Amino acid sequence: MRLRWQTAVRTVPFYGLMIGCGILAQTGESVSADETDARSEFEIGKTLVVLPASASTKPVANTPASKIAILDKEIQAGLRDRKLSQNLLQFQNYTGYQLNLSTGTRRVNEVTGNCRLDWYDHLMRNPLTTPAESEAFTRRLFESIQNDHRGLERTLAIARSKMDVPLKTEANVRFGESTNDPLTFVSDILERVQRSHTQSLAPLTPAELSQLQRELYPILVSQNDVGYTLANRGRGRRICDMLEKIDRGSLHDAAETMAPLADRDFLSQLKRLPEDSPIRVAGVSGSVVKKIETAAGTIIVGGRGSNTYDLDAMSDVNVVIDLGGNDVYREGTVSLDRPVLITIDLAGNDSYTGTKPGIQGSAILGVAMLVDLEGNDTYQAKDMAQASCLGGVGMLVDHGGHDRYTGFRRVQGQAFAGIGLLLDRDGNDQYRGAMWTQGMGCPLGFGMLVDLDGKDHYYTGGYFICSYADDEDNPTPGYEGWGQGVGAGLRSVASGGIGVMLDGDGDDIYEFDYLSHGGGYWLGLGFARDFGGNDQRVGATVKSFSGGRRGEPLFQRFGMGFGCHYAAGFCFDDEGNDTYNGTIMGLGHAWDASIGLLSDFSGNDQYSSKGKTTQGNGSQAGLGILFDYDGDDRYRNYSQGYASSSISYHEMPHCGGNFSFLVDHGGTDGYGSRVRNNSISRRGSTGGFLIDRYSPEVKPTPKKTSQSTQRRRTATNQTQQRTYSRRKR
Secondary structure, three states, X not given: OEXXXXXXXXXXXXXXXXXXXXXXXXXXEOOOHHHHHXXXXXXXXXXXXXXXXXXXXXXXXXXXXXXXXXXXXXXXXXXXXXXXXXXXXXXXXXXXXXXHHOOOOOEEOOEEOOOOOHHHHHHHHOHHHHHHXXXXXXXXXXXXXXXOOOHHHHHHHHHXXXXXXXXXXOOXXXXXXXXXXXXXXXXXXXXXXXXXXXXXXOOOOXXXXXXXXXXXXXXXXXXXXXXXXOOOHHHHHHHHHHHOOOXXXXXXXXXXXXXXXXXXXXXXXXXXXXXXXXXXXXXXXOOEEEEXXXXXXXXXXXXXXXXXXXXXXXXXXXXXXXXXXXXXXXOOOOEOOEOEEEEEEOOOOOEEEOXXXXXXXXXXXXXXXXXXXXXXXEEEOOOOEOOEEEEEEEEEEEOOOOOEEEOOEEEOOEEEEEEEEEEEOOOOOEEEEOEEEOOEEOOOEXXXXXXXXXXXXXXXXXXXXXXXXXXXXXXXXXXXXXXXXXXXXXXXXEOOOEEEEEEOOOOOEEEEOEEEOOEEEOOOEEEEEEOOOOOEEEEOOOOOOOOOOOOOOOXXXXXXXXXXXXXXXXXXXXXXXXXXXXXXXXXXXXXXXXXXXXXXXXXXXXXXXXXXXXXXXXXXXXXEEEEEEOOOOEEOOOOOOOEOOOOOOOOOOOOOOOEEEEEEEOOOOEEOOOOOOOEXXXXXXXXXXXXXXEOOOOOOOOOOOOHHHHHHHHHHHHHHHXXXXXXXX
């Protein structure tokens, strides 16, 4: 039997109300030796404040923005109560100072200043505003892209506002305004896209273009089996220096110019095109009913039967439109040899297949777009595919059907110096990639994957052995992941970009290995948000990438709202009874002058993690937050809101310390750390907070007592009454 004493006499502010309360609490329970060892460090310095009913209720909030505002007030009040506001300011100023040391061409150890984005810099210098700004950013993106009419254009405009490029000055052409002929409309867009592409590469010399054409794929993709850096860092840095010279504003212009081609109203008009007499086109097996030569390139229209397109045998074709049928599209590389390719398929269960880089709405130093209107489609590729780019634009829009996306490296909404956007509007879809996948923002890149509806399954990892297997300080098993809303730089090479993953409705499953799902790494920003459904964040991939048995133990490190090495990551879930599973360093975790947030806005949720530093933890001068609003939630393991006093990466007190917050509003919750509901607890050092408040709609249920306990209390009361009566006499 071990007695645990928790004591505190504290003054707790709650939104301007000062409440004085104190309690001496003793609990007796049987604890095994293993549990004693596991908990020992989390018991040190723990304090507990049990709140009176008048102070414990949570304010009612109806929108995610208002809920995040409550989180902000809780954090501010907690810092003021423990006199840590100045410490947080030190953390903020220290991070800014460290960023100043490596701006521009400067370098501090492995931290470089090239490719650094202004919005990243703003967020890192204002850590307490990041929850509200990231919630508003992801919500605006989702609200925009839901709209079939001009929604994609508005989404791209939001993206470019974060990427240090000027606003588009030339108005988009509109179908029905400039022309009512669908093919003339396509031709006008093709001409503008070709012009924007030429302008984007104009700052580069012929020698630089030649070098990029030779080296982009091997240096940034094929030579690499870890995600945190490149096998050839020196060449990688030289490539990034050249990519910084690209006119990225013109690349964004090209993306926005193509956006109207995905408008459903336009596609319905295109689908009505009459078929002319069949003609023969090299590379096409099946019926081609139109071929239009324009100054900007060739447009072909396939008939309503089933066709096969060998796209690389059609290098003079820039636009392929197919009116229907179960079609097959092979390869389709986009590079300097054919810098623009637009593919529009209007019906059928289609197959897109290939092994070359730069296919299926992807590009290397080019601009590509793939639009599929209907059908259960299959996308099968290797590297650099399915809405990805290296120095260009890659977009893929699939409007409906149960689709399957499979790729290897840099796939499914990945961007390196450009825009990579995959949008799937409907259907129960499957996404599978091994590394750098599913909304991955690399240097100078905005990578985004959006799936608006359906029961979807996402998988990233399962192939490359993780780099932490050789970590001298803390070796751990598992696989590289790097996907699902991650923005990451490359050590000694460049700062990171912006990665976004958004999912609408449906009960979804997320599998992911190391450094995945709503995270930032090495001066990058990452965002993951699910707006509806009972979702399962499984954590480490259950099977290997090939579908067989894993060769590595189940272990996940850095996931679900994490920031690592001067980075920030955010994970949101709006509705549903959700599960979150990880091992270490996740579920709202920040490591090394970083920010990590996991926020769930409703539902009865379960947070499970096997190791330490999870569930609202800041480490090595970090700000880690887990916020849950409403629901009866379960938090397994012991590290909720724990802040270590130990920092070895930075000098105390200059760095400010570690800041850890777990804030739960509403419901009857269970904590593996045995913290009580309706209380504020200190977890570890003074920077560790676990704040639990009841809902105003649900009053705490009085604890029931057994009949034997009630009889003992009655007898005791009777004895006390007789004693009192004798004393009076």
